Amino acid sequence: MADTPAIELRGLTRHFGERTALRDVSVSVPAGATLAVLGRNGAGKSTLLRILATLLRPHGGEIALFGESLPRRAFAVRGRLGLLAHEPLLYGDLTPRENLRYHASLHAVERERVEALLGAVGMEPYGDEPVRLLSRGMVQRIAVCRAVLHRPALLLLDEPRANLDPAASDLLEPLIGRASGCTRVITSHDPRAALAEADQVLGLKAGRPLIVSGAREIADAQLSELYQ
Amino acid sequence: MKAAAAVLRKDLLLELRTLETVPAMVLFSLATFVIFHFALNRETIEGQLAAGVLTATLLFAGMLGINRLFVAEREQGGFDAFLLAPVDRTALLIAKASALFAFLAVLEVIAVPAFAVLLLGPPLGPSLLGLIAVLGLADLALAVIGTLVSAIAVHTRARDLIGPVIGLPLLIPALIATARAIGPLLRTHASGSPPGKWLAVLALYDLVFALLAYGLFDFLLED
Numbered sequence: 001m002a003d004t005p006a007i008e009l010r011g012l013t014r015h016f017g018e019r020t021a022l023r024d025v026s027v028s029v030p031a032g033a034t035l036a037v038l039g040r041n042g043a044g045k046s047t048l049l050r051i052l053a054t055l056l057r058p059h060g061g062e063i064a065l066f067g068e069s070l071p072r073r074a075f076a077v078r079g080r081l082g083l084l085a086h087e088p089l090l091y092g093d094l095t096p097r098e099n100l101r102y103h104a105s106l107h108a109v110e111r112e113r114v115e116a117l118l119g120a121v122g123m124e125p126y127g128d129e130p131v132r133l134l135s136r137g138m139v140q141r142i143a144v145c146r147a148v149l150h151r152p153a154l155l156l157l158d159e160p161r162a163n164l165d166p167a168a169s170d171l172l173e174p175l176i177g178r179a180s181g182c183t184r185v186i187t188s189h190d191p192r193a194a195l196a197e198a199d200q201v202l203g204l205k206a207g208r209p210l211i212v213s214g215a216r217e218i219a220d221a222q223l224s225e226l227y228q
Numbered sequence: 229m230k231a232a233a234a235v236l237r238k239d240l241l242l243e244l245r246t247l248e249t250v251p252a253m254v255l256f257s258l259a260t261f262v263i264f265h266f267a268l269n270r271e272t273i274e275g276q277l278a279a280g281v282l283t284a285t286l287l288f289a290g291m292l293g294i295n296r297l298f299v300a301e302r303e304q305g306g307f308d309a310f311l312l313a314p315v316d317r318t319a320l321l322i323a324k325a326s327a328l329f330a331f332l333a334v335l336e337v338i339a340v341p342a343f344a345v346l347l348l349g350p351p352l353g354p355s356l357l358g359l360i361a362v363l364g365l366a367d368l369a370l371a372v373i374g375t376l377v378s379a380i381a382v383h384t385r386a387r388d389l390i391g392p393v394i395g396l397p398l399l400i401p402a403l404i405a406t407a408r409a410i411g412p413l414l415r416t417h418a419s420g421s422p423p424g425k426w427l428a429v430l431a432l433y434d435l436v437f438a439l440l441a442y443g444l445f446d447f448l449l450e451d
Binding site for chain 2: 053054055057075078079081083085087088089090091092093094098102103105106107108130146
């Protein structure tokens, strides 16, 4: 089982009505590695993350996470996934502490973990303020806490550094950076930043895989073509 | 059950914090009683007419709660957050139905005495226990159907219309049984106990739709 890839996609396809959001995407990501998913707006990056997060069903191809086939075995892997999406998935009228305690209950995580994470991201002083009153950067920090609350093995990170200043970004490094030890899938509009963190790259153009390679082997010309 | 308790606790906390749903339901009911008072041009009503007015008012007030049941989940990503958790999805059905049941109970604690003061002729006291039993079963029907319909509606663009358009026809049997069960309780010199036949119809309706909701709910949450 040690050689089982964390993510195995074969011919993944997904439609929204007439539009094909993903077509014939195949990639294999070993446990502990980082996959950067690059592409322009509408390339299919967020759709791919939502499929990996078991929130969307694929319409073709095969997906396995930690050897468990999706969507049939989605229940078995949900507790091992952490999703940091565009939306923070937090209730604006609840405080960060109340939001995280709610998620801790759903994931059967001890309450001490909530306090530890609030401290780790420097949000302890704001733990009892309603989320809707916090700045976007602060909300992003709480969203990161929510995503890693249950100690996931696979992090699905959609623009994880959005709205963060460099100091906040450094604070989050142990939680969502390479130091977390998690397998990571990162989407970003900034290819240079994503490549710096990645071991592998999946470049999507209009839902099709234009680049599937190691992060070090990417040529500038390939990136230019991806973003044309 | 722990997941259902967590969702219910969160929903009640959100309602306490925002006071968006229950006050609207209460105000709607009070306004409707006043409208009936003038529209019927009668000082007091009793019997089946009173039962019809009370039941219809509570049902329409309940539709307001149904329409708002999944608003926070839709607008603030609560659906995705719940679906990401390794819990039985039926927990969401149980929690949402329980929250709606609680909202209806609070509504009735205010609306029924207001109805007795504004419209009802006979005293409510002797029939109170019977009325609580009937309304409890009716609330269960509304909570189960409301949660089911709201979960369907939340994924559609016409979500504000889906609740009444699908929910009201489904609730007609419960509305009839509730009104018929309450009618004898609101007569002058009422016996105090509701007719067993209509209570049984309501209980059967609750059971059938609770089982149906349990079987269907998982599919409603799929993309």
